Amino acid sequence: DVVMTQSPVSLPVTLGQPASISCTSSQSLVYSDGNTYLNWFQQRPGQSPRRLIYMVSNRDSGVPDRFSGSGSGTDFTLKISRVEAEDVGVYYCMQGTHWPLTFGGGTKVEIK
Amino acid sequence: EVQVVDSGGDLVQPGGSLRLSCAASGLTFSASDMTWVRQAPGKGLEWLSSIRANGFDTFYADSVKGRFIISRDNSKNTLDLQMNNLRAEDTAIYYCVRGLRTPDKWGQGTVVTVSS
Numbered sequence: 300d301v302v303m304t305q306s307p308v309s310l311p312v313t314l315g316q317p318a319s320i321s322c323t324s325s326q327s328l329v330y331s332d333g334n335t336y337l338n339w340f341q342q343r344p345g346q347s348p349r350r351l352i353y354m355v356s357n358r359d360s361g362v363p364d365r366f367s368g369s370g371s372g373t374d375f376t377l378k379i380s381r382v383e384a385e386d387v388g389v390y391y392c393m394q395g396t397h398w399p400l401t402f403g404g405g406t407k408v409e410i411k
Numbered sequence: 412e413v414q415v416v417d418s419g420g421d422l423v424q425p426g427g428s429l430r431l432s433c434a435a436s437g438l439t440f441s442a443s444d445m446t447w448v449r450q451a452p453g454k455g456l457e458w459l460s461s462i463r464a465n466g467f468d469t470f471y472a473d474s475v476k477g478r479f480i481i482s483r484d485n486s487k488n489t490l491d492l493q494m495n496n497l498r499a500e501d502t503a504i505y506y507c508v509r510g511l512r513t514p515d516k517w518g519q520g521t522v523v524t525v526s527s
Contacts, residue, residue, distance in 0.1 A: 336512040353513040391456055395512030399472050400458040
């Protein structure tokens, strides 16, 4: 199975400051069709997960442009340019390239 | 607007069975791959099973293979998860999600508790 490793596990951030979450896969996530199926999800407290980014860097409709995704192969990053109070929650990366599909362990973003 | 609504969660005894359902609207269900994901209390997300739009191709995590069966009825826009031989470690919130490699719309989740 492809292991998705996220760091840090916990990320205290000052409001208005940037934040960065790393996600590393144990195998390349480039699929045979040339696409890289790496997604990012946000789960606010008490809510269902919400997709933010798909295929590495494509932001979903309605997602603020302070969120951005980057990376390739096995190393990926989610960045928040200026953290706002509503960004508190747990962030997960997920690979959709290899069976079984797998999620990272999550990164908890909290305000200092 | 795309909506995915999960239902069927309940308290069930170890070894028992339960059938979860998911109703989808605002999308072309018959063209949508679908997936079930669960989240144990205080834990992360775990992919369980996916089914292709045509219903012929199904995929399972090792943790549920042989016990859970995913199915769909494209005439009713519904997705089901038949769960058999339930164990305490199956206790979780179960989410229905549209999509497979890039899952996007999540249901609100339905709670399954396996306990005697």
